[in-house]
Amino acid sequence: xxxxxxVAADHKTAGCDxxxxxxxxxxxxxxxxxxxxxxxxxxxxxxxxxxxxxxxxIKQEALDKALKTIGKNMDRQISxxxxxxxxxxxxxxxxxxxxDMAEAVHxxxxxxEAATENIDLKVKIFQELDKLAPAKCILAxxxxxxSLTRIASHTSRPTQVIGMHFMNPVPVMKLVEIINGYATDxxxxxxxxxxxxxxxxxxxxxxxxxxxxxxxxxxPMINEAILALQEGVAGVEEIDTIMRLGMAxxxxxxxxxxxxxxxxxxxxxxxxxxxxxxxxxxxxxLLANMVQAGYLGVKSGEGFYKYTPGSKDMEVSKxxxx
Ligand SMILES: NC(=O)c1ccc[n+]([C@@H]2O[C@H](COP(=O)([O-])OP(=O)(O)OC[C@H]3O[C@@H](n4cnc5c(N)ncnc54)[C@H](O)[C@@H]3O)[C@@H](O)[C@H]2O)c1
Numbered sequence: 197x198x199x200x201x202x203v204a205a206d207h208k209t210a211g212c213d214x215x216x217x218x219x220x221x222x223x224x225x226x227x228x229x230x231x232x233x234x235x236x237x238x239x240x241x242x243x244x245x246x247x248x249x250x251x252x253x254i255k256q257e258a259l260d261k262a263l264k265t266i267g268k269n270m271d272r273q274i275s276x277x278x279x280x281x282x283x284x285x286x287x288x289x290x291x292x293x294x295x296d297m298a299e300a301v302h303x304x305x306x307x308x309e310a311a312t313e314n315i316d317l318k319v320k321i322f323q324e325l326d327k328l329a330p331a332k333c334i335l336a337x338x339x340x341x342x343s344l345t346r347i348a349s350h351t352s353r354p355t356q357v358i359g360m361h362f363m364n365p366v367p368v369m370k371l372v373e374i375i376n377g378y379a380t381d382x383x384x385x386x387x388x389x390x391x392x393x394x395x396x397x398x399x400x401x402x403x404x405x406x407x408x409x410x411x412x413x414x415x416p417m418i419n420e421a422i423l424a425l426q427e428g429v430a431g432v433e434e435i436d437t438i439m440r441l442g443m444a445x446x447x448x449x450x451x452x453x454x455x456x457x458x459x460x461x462x463x464x465x466x467x468x469x470x471x472x473x474x475x476x477x478x479x480x481x482l483l484a485n486m487v488q489a490g491y492l493g494v495k496s497g498e499g500f501y502k503y504t505p506g507s508k509d510m511e512v513s514k515x516x517x518x
Pocket of ligand 1: 493
């Protein structure tokens with residue numbers, strides 16, 4: 197069981213100065229905004245490491261689904277002896293759910309925003325967070341590509357706004373890409389770096405340019421795979437098999453796109469396209485069409501593959517069968 201005393205002791209991360217240590221000690225309650233694919237994973241990891249977590253979404257059904265997913269993912273950890281039943285119960289007891297932002301961020305120390313990847317939405321959320329969250333609170337975003345500098349410029353605390361980009365699935369993936377906005381205070385970066393280590397992750401700090409590092413490199417590869425499919429160069433299975441077996445990628449780019457969510461992939465490509473003003477980042481028409489038609493990948497049940505709810509089974513979508 198992760199007891200409060202253990203959490204406090206573990207908060208003492210080696211190599212940080214007293215001021216950072218003090219700031220880190222002050223993070224006890226964390227609000228996660230958005231309880232979708234990423235929000236539930238981020239909530240899982242914070243709760244498992246002893247933090248009180250306020251999980252907020254505009255949709256009650258998204259919150260209910262998130263709690264179920266967290267429970268199921270913890271069961272998987274139990275089956276691998278990575279978690280005990282008691283730790284699962286304690287972790288779940290630390291999570292409270294909210295549909296009202298004012299209640300969700302009242303008296304919290306850190307917010308990690310993981311709502312839908314849309315610049316106008318994120319700006320609106322950060323303006324509200326700035327009004328409602330305590331002045332000391334750090335405001336982090338899990339955005340995959342949107343400028344932290346731009347988000348921060350809509351708040352009165354740009355020095356306390358930072359990117360905390362977890363990878364999917366959050367409980368499994370080790371990396372946290374930390375993005376400094378133009379005005380982010382070094383001390384805030386240090387706190388988030390040490391906090392990420394405390395969560396068992398490996399932080400990498402990067403600067404605020406479109407797509408940062410991870411998606412500036414990953415998404416053009418996925419988009420190229422979609423363009424190759426669109427041109428009929430090869431089928432879904434061939435493209436994914438070539439990249440898995442030929443390049444030793446654990447998952448092919450089309451399956452990965454389904455896993456990330458095609459709407460999220462499309463938004464990121466648009467951010468790269470607009471941010472760099474270079475045609476090489478233009479999203480594939482097939483990607484745009486699939487998003488318009490609601491074929492978003494795993495979360496909608498079908499994208500390049502068709503998924504059976506509650507099972508790991510998948511087959512190439514009928515549309516792409518050759
Ligand atoms: N999916 C990935 O693999 C991945 C990986 C890293 C980062 N991200 C980033 O994480 C963020 C979330 O992505 P996701 O894949 O979890 O999306 P998602 O569509 O699965 O979930 C988004 C959630 O946000 C909620 N939401 C929308 N507006 C809201 C508001 N005003 N207040 C509170 N909640 C609101 C929605 O109801 C939904 O439940 C995005 O910024 C995305 O770029 C995604």
